Amino acid sequence: MAARRILILDPAAGISGDMLLGALIDVGAPVEWLRGLPERLGVPEVRIDVERTSRCGIACTKVHVRLPSGASEEPSAAWAEPHHHGPNHSDHLAHAPGGHGHSHGPDGHRHLGDLLQMLGRARISDWVRTRATEAFRLLCEAEGQVHGMPLESVALHEVGAVDALVDIVGAIEGVELLGADRVYHRPVALGEGWVHAAHGVIPVPAPVVTRLLEGIDIGPNGPVTGESTTPTGAVLLRVLGAGPPPDRWRAVTTGWGAGSRDPATYPNALRVLIAETVPEASQIVMVVSDLDDLSPEYVDPLREALTAAGALDVHVWTTHTKKGRPSFRIEVTCDTAAEAGITEAFFLHSTTAGVRRSVMERVTLPRRQIEVPASDGGLVKVKVLETPSGPRVKAESDDVRAAATRMGRPAIEIAREVELVALAQVASSAPVRSRPPKEQG
Numbered sequence: 001m002a003a004r005r006i007l008i009l010d011p012a013a014g015i016s017g018d019m020l021l022g023a024l025i026d027v028g029a030p031v032e033w034l035r036g037l038p039e040r041l042g043v044p045e046v047r048i049d050v051e052r053t054s055r056c057g058i059a060c061t062k063v064h065v066r067l068p069s070g071a072s073e074e075p076s077a078a079w080a081e082p083h084h085h086g087p088n089h090s091d092h093l094a095h096a097p098g099g100h101g102h103s104h105g106p107d108g109h110r111h112l113g114d115l116l117q118m119l120g121r122a123r124i125s126d127w128v129r130t131r132a133t134e135a136f137r138l139l140c141e142a143e144g145q146v147h148g149m150p151l152e153s154v155a156l157h158e159v160g161a162v163d164a165l166v167d168i169v170g171a172i173e174g175v176e177l178l179g180a181d182r183v184y185h186r187p188v189a190l191g192e193g194w195v196h197a198a199h200g201v202i203p204v205p206a207p208v209v210t211r212l213l214e215g216i217d218i219g220p221n222g223p224v225t226g227e228s229t230t231p232t233g234a235v236l237l238r239v240l241g242a243g244p245p246p247d248r249w250r251a252v253t254t255g256w257g258a259g260s261r262d263p264a265t266y267p268n269a270l271r272v273l274i275a276e277t278v279p280e281a282s283q284i285v286m287v288v289s290d291l292d293d294l295s296p297e298y299v300d301p302l303r304e305a306l307t308a309a310g311a312l313d314v315h316v317w318t319t320h321t322k323k324g325r326p327s328f329r330i331e332v333t334c335d336t337a338a339e340a341g342i343t344e345a346f347f348l349h350s351t352t353a354g355v356r357r358s359v360m361e362r363v364t365l366p367r368r369q370i371e372v373p374a375s376d377g378g379l380v381k382v383k384v385l386e387t388p389s390g391p392r393v394k395a396e397s398d399d400v401r402a403a404a405t406r407m408g409r410p411a412i413e414i415a416r417e418v419e420l421v422a423l424a425q426v427a428s429s430a431p432v433r434s435r436p437p438k439e440q441g
Contacts, residue, residue, distance in 0.1 A: 008185065011219075012186070013189055013269060018064070026061040048166070183241055188237065189224050204227050212231060216234075222266065245275075283362070288332070306342060315329075366386040367386070369384065394419065400414050
């Protein structure tokens with residue numbers, strides 16, 4: 001199983017949309033991509049400013065979303081003792097109850113339907129559009145639940161709506177751009193105290209934030225005061241987050257996205273890590289069934305279905321069960337996440353009435369995959385295993401068979417030739433075309 005690229009969010013000081021955008025830029029997302037986003041969203045008049053700054057001595061990237069007037073979503077005023085530092089971030093969404101028109105000027109408001117139409121016209125991928133649509137539905141639904149109105153009647157003031165549009169689409173598209181397979185997050189800080197909102201002073205966390213964070217792990221506030229997690233930050237955790245990070249992972253790159261405030265006592269910033277899973281040490285599940293009434297001709301279709309469901313390995317051997325009946329024992333190893341699909345495949349594609357499962361630790365060698373040319377110029381994938389005594393290589397059988405068919409030669413000869421080339425390239429550290437191997441599961 002190959003290592004997968006993942007993102008890990010560390011919202012120890014909370015999370016907001018602009019903080020996440022800054023962190024994504026900090027770990028490698030291009031600045032020009034983000035500056036070009038408003039035009040693709042249909043708001044070309046919006047300007048994105050990106051600057052390098054620091055929070056409590058930590059170098060960060062700060063993103064500002066500005067309307068033509070220069071207006072941007074500023075922090076709410078804090079209701080607190082003078083030594084407090086006020087709210088954390090700049091994307092708190094003020095809402096307006098029903099009765100407003102659909103004006104889109106700087107003093108107007110946008111409703112959910114307006115925002116969904118903009119997403120429908122935007123030049124973004126379907127993957128991004130689906131998640132951004134869900135984010136705005138959740139956001140307006142939470143506002144509606146808090147204020148006792150249908151989500152269609154919830155209106156976001158113009159600055160907040162445009163800021164949220166750029167933050168939400170930008171954060172989701174940034175994850176896509178960085179090639180992350182999953183986004184995990186550590187417990188999120190909520191902050192404490194009181195802040196001024198459209199309808200008066202409210203406690204931190206704001207009611208909308210608590211609605212959006214239902215089911216998400218909450219961490220200690222530490223020294224954080226004021227509003228540390230905003231509605232936009234909370235909804236991004238909902239639509240992007242896959243829960244706590246895996247038990248084992250390997251950090252690749254770390255970045256920080258700055259919040260609007262700069263308190264002296266803690267870094268008001270979101271840490272984001274690009275990481276890889278560690279497949280050489282992982283937890284797996286073994287799912288087993290004994291079949292004494294399955295015709296042998298249906299064993300291969302069962303094996304194929306189990307592989308498609310995420311099996312890492314499928315072992316089949318003949319046994320004898322009670323009353324001397326001949327049978328097949330089917331033994332599958334898979335990731336914990338694939339267990340439900342494996343069980344379903346057993347029930348759909350075999351005659352079994354039940355399966356047995358056990359959880360175990362698997363330790364494997366670190367591995368990667370390269371591509372080397374066969375003698376006819378076609379590329380063959382080769383797995384490289386890092387053993388204590390040096391690299392070991394194995395050509396992928398499907399590619400070898402395809403090359404053998406093209407050249408009319410024995411597959412075993414092709415495999416030997418390709419593996420010799422691969423060993424030479426690995427030993428000499430010659431440049432090779434390299435990519436993560438296709439996962440079995």
